[in-house]
Amino acid sequence: MACGSLDDCHKALENGTLHTLKVEPPQAGMRLDRWLAERLPELSRSRLQALIAAGGLTAHGAVVDLPSRKVKEGEEFQLAIPDAAPAEPEAQAIDLAVVYEDDDLIVVDKPAGLVVHPAPGNPDRTLVNALLHHCAGSLSGVGGVRRPGIVHRIDKDTSGLVVAAKNDVAHAALAAQFAEHSIERAYVALCWGVPLPRHGSVNGAIGRHPVDRKKMAVVDSGGKRAVTHYKVLRCFGDYASLVECRLETGRTHQIRVHMASIGHPLVGDQVYGKSAARRGVPVTARERLERFRRQALHARILGFRQPRSLEPLHFESDIPSDFKDLISSLEGL
Numbered sequence: 001m002a003c004g005s006l007d008d009c010h011k012a013l014e015n016g017t018l019h020t021l022k023v024e025p026p027q028a029g030m031r032l033d034r035w036l037a038e039r040l041p042e043l044s045r046s047r048l049q050a051l052i053a054a055g056g057l058t059a060h061g062a063v064v065d066l067p068s069r070k071v072k073e074g075e076e077f078q079l080a081i082p083d084a085a086p087a088e089p090e091a092q093a094i095d096l097a098v099v100y101e102d103d104d105l106i107v108v109d110k111p112a113g114l115v116v117h118p119a120p121g122n123p124d125r126t127l128v129n130a131l132l133h134h135c136a137g138s139l140s141g142v143g144g145v146r147r148p149g150i151v152h153r154i155d156k157d158t159s160g161l162v163v164a165a166k167n168d169v170a171h172a173a174l175a176a177q178f179a180e181h182s183i184e185r186a187y188v189a190l191c192w193g194v195p196l197p198r199h200g201s202v203n204g205a206i207g208r209h210p211v212d213r214k215k216m217a218v219v220d221s222g223g224k225r226a227v228t229h230y231k232v233l234r235c236f237g238d239y240a241s242l243v244e245c246r247l248e249t250g251r252t253h254q255i256r257v258h259m260a261s262i263g264h265p266l267v268g269d270q271v272y273g274k275s276a277a278r279r280g281v282p283v284t285a286r287e288r289l290e291r292f293r294r295q296a297l298h299a300r301i302l303g304f305r306q307p308r309s310l311e312p313l314h315f316e317s318d319i320p321s322d323f324k325d326l327i328s329s330l331e332g333l
Contacts, residue, residue: 017080017081018078018079018080018081019040019078019079019081020076020077020078021040021077021078021079022076022077023035023071023074023075023076024073027071027073028070028071028073029070029071030070031068031069031070031071032052032064032066032067032068032069032071033045033048033049033052033067033068035071036048036077036079043081048067048079049067051079051080051081052064052065052066052067053065053067053213054120056080056081056082057077057078057079057080058077058078058080059076059078060076064077065213065214066213088148089117089118089126089128089129089132090124090132091129091132091133091136092129092130092132092133093130093133094114094129094130094133095130096108096127096131096134097109097111099161099315099317100315102306103166103167104166104167104170104306104307105165105170105174105306105307106131106135106164106166107161107162107163107302107313108127108131108161108162108163108164109160109317110127110154110158110159110160110161110162110299111159111320112156112159112320112322113156113157113294114126114127114130114156115127115156116153116154116156116162117150122156127150127164128148128149131148131164135166138166138167139164139165139166149164149165149166149171150164151171151178152178152183152250155253155256155295157268157294157295157297158187158295158297158298158299159297159298159299159320159323160187160298160300160317161299161302161315161317162299162302163302163304165307169307169308170307170308173305173307174304174307177305181248181249182304182305183302183303183304184246184301184302184314185246185247185250185299185301185302185303186244186245186246187245187246187247187255187297187298187299187300188233188243188244189243189244189255189259189266189296189297189298190240190241190243190267190268190289190292190296190326190327191241191243191259191265191266191267191296192239192240192265192266192267192277192278192281192289193238193239193240193241193263193264193277194235194241194264195230195243195259195264198231198232199230199231200229200230201227201228201229201230202227202230202258202262203226203227204218204223204226204258204261205218205219205220205222205223205224205226206218206219206223206224206252206257206258207219207222207223208222215253215272216252216253216257217257217261218257218258218261224251225249226249226251226254226257227247227248227249228245228246228247228248228254228255228258228259229245229246229247230243230244230245230246230259231243231244236285236330236333237282237285239280239281239282239285239286239289240267240281240285240289240330241264242327243259243264244300245258245259253272255297256269256271256272257272260272260273263276263277264277265277266295266296266297267289267292267296267326268292268293268294268295268296269295269296270293270294270295273295278290282333284333285330285333288326288329288330288333289326289330292322296323296326298317298319298320298323299317300316300317300319301314301315301316301317302314302315302317
């Protein structure tokens with residue numbers, strides 16, 4: 001539950017609890033999350049960090065989202081704690097495009113707009129809820145109660161292929177393949193401009209944005225290694241290009257962050273789509289590109305070894321209709 005201000009917190013907490021806490025002189029200089037843990041011993045430090053990340057902590061009417069910051073004498077904080085959610089997601093009958101299924105795993109072609117697993121702001125109607133219904137509860141528990149069976153994720157507004165494990169053995173085997181980078185993953189994206197060179201790699205560690213903690217960024221220190229290999233498939237003048245991106249690593253928002261970092265953000269990306277990339281784009285083309293209100297990104301290829309038989313499995317997904325329509329609208333401009 002995100003609280004943009006103290007008033008927002010009060011509104012969001014009609015069925016929850018709001019704690020108001022003040023920093024006493026002996027506590028000045030402590031890490032924020034450690035100070036909160038001492039003041040609220042009934043909550044674990046990881047739980048407090050999750051509440052902070054969700055925007056549930058405010059000071060002077062503004063959200064505080066950096067657990068490591070030092071507290072100051074006299075500072076007053078408000079911490080919003082929502083009512084406990086159900087421990088396990090509910091099975092819900094939601095249509096799924098099942099590409100492949102066996103006793104160990106299921107591959108789904110996820111539509112844009114569907115969240116992969118329950119999280120603050122999206123407690124249900126997710127892919128996990130749909131899988132629990134489709135698989136009659138047979139999903140690996142390794143991912144935890146909020147994300148059973150989930151081995152990897154793609155963003156809510158990204159479409160394409162996702163694999164989930166039905167048992168712990170399959171989950172462990174698939175996770176190992178992801179860890180050793182033997183999974184084949186290829187995406188298609190429509191970017192602003194045309195990357196030069198037209199075939200290359202972006203190698204930049206990804207971590208939390210130093211200012212906007214809700215975003216990711218290429219960082220000089222404190223991030224995780226991230227490598228994206230790209231290839232331009234098609235150009236639309238010099239104002240847009242269809243690009244294939246293959247992941248060597250899998251970090252949060254990796255393709256979106258990496259392409260933005262080289263000056264070619266994804267069309268429709270509301271978080272990383274810098275307006276500077278649109279300069280010089282013809283009016284007609286710009287209007288058509290700006291009407292696309294989600295990131296133009298599709299997980300097109302997924303390949304891995306079947307966990308038990310080790311048989312190579314390879315799947316491809318066609319670009320969804322809204323993405324195709326956008327491409328068609330650019331032809332001939």
